[in-house]
Amino acid sequence: MPDRAGPRRPARARRPPRAAAAAPAGPAGGRAPAPPRLGVRKTYKLFIGGAFPRSESGRSYPVTGADGTLLAHAARASRKDARDAVTAARAAFAAWSGATAYNRGQVLYRVAELLDGRAAQFTETSVRNEGLSAAEADRAVAAAIDRWVWYAGWPDKIAQVAGAANPVAGPYFNFSVPEPAGVVAVVAPAGSGLLGLVSVLAPVIASGNTAVVVASEAYPLAAVTLAEVLATSDVPAGVVNVLTGLAAELAPVLAGHMDVNAIDLTGVGVSGRGELERLAAGNVKRVFAADEDWAAPPGPRRMLAFTEIKTVWHPVGI
């Protein structure tokens, strides 16, 4: 079990006194009982181009549990970190979008396998960070893993559902296929650390895009753990880049970035979307935002929002 809680967690904080009370005799009474083992805490860092750097700015911000206890100091990504993440995503795009759909499906399914192995850790994180009950957290984590499996089945089907052979009135074979838009920036839902994140990230990469994700500001721990899963899966470096920090700081950078092809503003409040959409117009980004019940089964619209339809004409004749 990774990342046992730190000493600020109430249950753990109470332990040393109990242990001391249980050893009244001290050295004079013979062997002292071993002190309780101290947990080794994890540093929550960014995930850019397959590596885990701290923010180049050196900044961090406190992440607290539902009861206000400090859980971690997450990296507070800067404009420069966001730009680095876009560069990494762009570099990864050719190979990821050029891989066969079957291969991408296999790679994504492998991620689901690894997520399943980390289920207990994600559940614990949800309980601590989001204040979910254990049962709620279990359900959300199971739904997140199953959603990843659902999306893993799509890469070799999306063209069969969204593509077409078009019966044009002439001696031409004409067909249309969906292709990935490119680098997609995603502002993950603020209120759901893992399920919300998976629900917006998986469709972006299933359809062949590469992603720069801004994790939930309040619940970023699951996103960093997901990054660790991705780093040890077969997903190539740079396909997914995870930024933690302040969405209000990062979203405008990504929305205005000229090498980002599309942006998902689902995690931005409705009132904040207008300004970001204006920034996104600078290079005609595709903008998508949809507030959803993350527990409900999704449709293919999130994948299709980040695809371009390409139509090919070819003459028919001797």
Add this chain to the structure above:
Amino acid sequence: MTWDYAPAPESRAVVTIAGEYGLFVDGEFGPAADGRQFPTVNPATEETLAQVALAGQADVDRAVAAARAAHQDAWGPMPGAERAKYLYRIARVLQERAREFAVLESLDNGKPVRESRDVDVPLAAAHFFYYAGWADKLEYAGLGPAPRPLGVAGQVIPWNFPLLMAAWKLAPALAAGNTCVLKPAETTPLTALLLAEVCQQADLPPGVVNVLTGAGDTGAALVSHPGVDKVAFTGSTDVGKEISRALAGTGRRLTLELGGKGANIVFDDAPADQAVEGIVNGIFFNQGHVCCAGSRLLVQESVADTVVDRLKERLATLRLGDPLDKNTDIGAINSREQLDKISALSAAGDAEGAERWSPPCPLPARGFWFPPTVFTGVSQSYRIAREEIFGPVLSVLTFRTPEEAVTKANNTPYGLSAGVWTEKGSRILWMAQRLRAGVIWANTYNRFDPASPFGGYRESGFGREGGRHGLAAYLDA
């Protein structure tokens, strides 16, 4: 100086073959009700590999009942997302045990291990993978908003791709929510039984997949069983017609993937070396035991001599022999019965006046073998131009114009596949529009993919396997 290949045998030790195999019914292996068995042999050596249970009527009744119960109690009500995860598990175990399956397939079937390793087994796993992904997406398959499974599927498969055909049958049926009773071919039961073990390892609920080994009578009892809602058959056109007659009037659903006499059409502008490779792959892949084989070469008259000469040069380099040798190109004919059929049809080619050619090719003393064979001077009326030989025998005909190529290619009761070789894209599509066949390969041949629908026109059967369209055979929409 001659260069020869050193032997490169794949280890047989990766797979353990039991002395006896039972039927797989309701999640357990067991003997046939009447205890009958039959041998399965290695066609390359005539060695008996194992004794296999011979399923009779009582076993068919029991398997269909188990499939019915599993459909009603477990598989039918299960959410698609859960069915998907079972199928993904099966796909993964197939990948993990791939080498074992490849060696077993080559031992039981006689095909070169290079093909079982690189084609049959990975494609079988890919089929489970692909259809696993459909199990929870059926409403997006374009068949209707709420497609429903049919119930119990009775599936009878041939000996030419034993594991792959099992995957083609089981994966879409299970993804759609049906339960299955699968009858592998009499001469190649072993990989289907190993697949049954994989189903156990995946914790597939008992009765969802049942495997009944046996011969023609077993298959006949299965397809005519009143408890079967859907029949899927891959095999000869003659048996397909019998099954159609047996099901007539019952209202039960049927798909058939039958024989073929594929035309591989080479135009004068085709890149000759690529075309020759395609011709070889088209008819000598899997010893020509391929329903979509390019068994009729239609070559434009102006380049006929060149293409045939180069083809003969290439055939002289093919290596026939031990299927477990990784350098082997042509393995054993699957059975004595099939060898006799190939020999008889080839003799008919001689008698009707075609010119037979084979490269110098010593055949092993034991086992069932037939050298790669080319007949030139073939007329459309010859039996070797009309009947499916299902062996490494190519009939060469010529044409002058695209129209003539189309007419000759379509001059068959079959319609499974065709190949077109030309540098001109517009001509490929012009030909593809006019060829009456379910699969057209352009500047390639014998390509298969789980995402790509496969199946025939006319007497090559009906229904498609693979792709989104492959789901339609197993859904009521």
